[in-house]
Amino acid sequence: MTLTDAAALRPQTIQVLIVVAPILALTGAAVIFLRILKKRDGEVEPFELGVFYAAVVFLYGVFPLLSYLSGGLHFSRFAASRLFLSQPLPSEMARIDWYYFVYFSFFVAAYLLARGKCRIKKILLPRPDGRLLVVLIILLLSVKAFFVFLRLYYDIRNPESYIESYLQYSTLPLIVQQLVNHFIQIDLTLQVVLMAYLTFNFRKYKYAIFACVALEFLMMFFYGIGARTGLFVLIASLVITHHFAVRRLTIRSAVIVGALVLLLFVSFGALRDDTRGYADSPRDPLAYNNEFESVFSTSYDLLYGKGISASRAIPRSFYVSDFLNLVPQQLLPFQKIDLTRWYVETYYPTYAMSGGGLAFGVVPEAIVGLGWFDVGWRGAIIGVLFALIHRNFVNGKKSFWKYCFYLWTVIFAYQCFRNTTFRLVPQFFYEFLTVVIVSKIMLKILPRRKKSRYRLESSPVLAESFD
Numbered sequence: 382m383t384l385t386d387a388a389a390l391r392p393q394t395i396q397v398l399i400v401v402a403p404i405l406a407l408t409g410a411a412v413i414f415l416r417i418l419k420k421r422d423g424e425v426e427p428f429e430l431g432v433f434y435a436a437v438v439f440l441y442g443v444f445p446l447l448s449y450l451s452g453g454l455h456f457s458r459f460a461a462s463r464l465f466l467s468q469p470l471p472s473e474m475a476r477i478d479w480y481y482f483v484y485f486s487f488f489v490a491a492y493l494l495a496r497g498k499c500r501i502k503k504i505l506l507p508r509p510d511g512r513l514l515v516v517l518i519i520l521l522l523s524v525k526a527f528f529v530f531l532r533l534y535y536d537i538r539n540p541e542s543y544i545e546s547y548l549q550y551s552t553l554p555l556i557v558q559q560l561v562n563h564f565i566q567i568d569l570t571l572q573v574v575l576m577a578y579l580t581f582n583f584r585k586y587k588y589a590i591f592a593c594v595a596l597e598f599l600m601m602f603f604y605g606i607g608a609r610t611g612l613f614v615l616i617a618s619l620v621i622t623h624h625f626a627v628r629r630l631t632i633r634s635a636v637i638v639g640a641l642v643l644l645l646f647v648s649f650g651a652l653r654d655d656t657r658g659y660a661d662s663p664r665d666p667l668a669y670n671n672e673f674e675s676v677f678s679t680s681y682d683l684l685y686g687k688g689i690s691a692s693r694a695i696p697r698s699f700y701v702s703d704f705l706n707l708v709p710q711q712l713l714p715f716q717k718i719d720l721t722r723w724y725v726e727t728y729y730p731t732y733a734m735s736g737g738g739l740a741f742g743v744v745p746e747a748i749v750g751l752g753w754f755d756v757g758w759r760g761a762i763i764g765v766l767f768a769l770i771h772r773n774f775v776n777g778k779k780s781f782w783k784y785c786f787y788l789w790t791v792i793f794a795y796q797c798f799r800n801t802t803f804r805l806v807p808q809f810f811y812e813f814l815t816v817v818i819v820s821k822i823m824l825k826i827l828p829r830r831k832k833s834r835y836r837l838e839s840s841p842v843l844a845e846s847f848d
Contacts, residue, residue: 491764
């Protein structure tokens with residue numbers, strides 16, 4: 382190689398280093414976080430709330446940059462359309478990822494401080510009432526029946542594409558749309574609770590569990606790959622509950638399982654976009670559009686692509702928008718702020734008019750707010766809240782519903798990064814708490830079985846420790 386060639390390569394190398402720097406910073410922060418936990422507790426619990434959420438944030442921060450690097454500092458036409466059309470500069474990609482690094486750093490620091498030494502050693506739970514299985518199945522079938530009735534009553538046809546699956550309920554009355562949104566989340570919550578119950582007695586119900594997973598894959602085979610949230614919740618519920626109730630996974634095994642699940646979802650995303658018919662379809666799985674790029678695209682749009690000037694017109698009440706979601710729109714004298722809807726209506730009005738939506742995220746939420754300060758305090762507050770939830774679960778009085786709440790929070794924690802900071806607050810009240818209350822009411826109504834080995838009243842036996 383001549384000196385001229387070396388000089389020509391130098392700018393390219395600098396650009397790569399600019400992009401690699403935040404990846405290395407995130408990796409370093411993650412390693413320090415895990416080392417501190419291991420030094421405190423002697424081991425790292427892979428499905429501890431803070432550890433699992435830190436892994437989620439890490440993936441959201443690293444994956445888009447790895448895609449960018451694998452494409453030679455370029456996004457292919459199979460990547461997220463907003464990034465492909467914009468083709469961000471390395472410095473722009475890096476700046477956005479430094480937001481991710483600040484959020485991650487503040488989260489892990491706050492989590493470690495508030496958590497202290499709080500290792501999950503033994504979790505002794507009362508065996509759940511045997512009638513609860515009947516209740517959960519009835520509730521799950523009732524939710525399914527609601528959607529069947531809706532389709533028949535409003536003559537809703539099966540969507541022909543992934544986009545249409547999001548638009549199929551957009552023309553219905555507001556109250557019906559609200560019920561649809563809540564019932565979708567209740568359905569997912571019931572899956573988590575039901576899986577927690579079934580894995581509690583895994584030997585007895587293992588074939589039923591495998592049948593549920595197989596059925597989900599068959600539905601995708603026959604009806605096409607749409608939203609993957611249901612499949613994610615089902616697999617995550619199975620892996621995490623099996624870990625706690627049946628057999629523990631080491632951190633290394635959990636990383637391998639997580640990598641396989643990630644590869645599965647990325648592959649499903651590529652198949653869903655139907656890229657197989659193109660001659661130039663890349664073999665690199667990082668080259669395709671994915672969940673992580675979608676959130677990153679919104680950050681780029683707000684910081685560079687569309688300009689931040691329009692975002693300053695947002696009322697500062699958006700800071701409490703998640704809490705306002707506790708109150709139905711019909712009871713408020715003003716229009717609630719939905720940042721996801723605001724974003725798509727402001728920058729993609731034609732798409733918004735058809736009922737479409739785009740991913741948002743906590744980094745875009747900070748960008749339209751106070752920038753670096755916002756991203757820092759949002760990471761810190763979630764770190765403290767998750768640490769308190771973890772401490773209460775480990776040190777507090779145990780119950781089946783508290784166990785389910787911890788599982789539910791672990792599985793849906795990604796919403797605090799992928800959606801808005803306090804997204805889980807209204808979800809807890811409208812979805813999780815609804816399932817708990819209705820289940821307890823139904824248990825009061827259903828007749829008791831006289832000789833049920835699951836009845837806590839007739840037996841002081843506790844569940845096996847989850848070691």
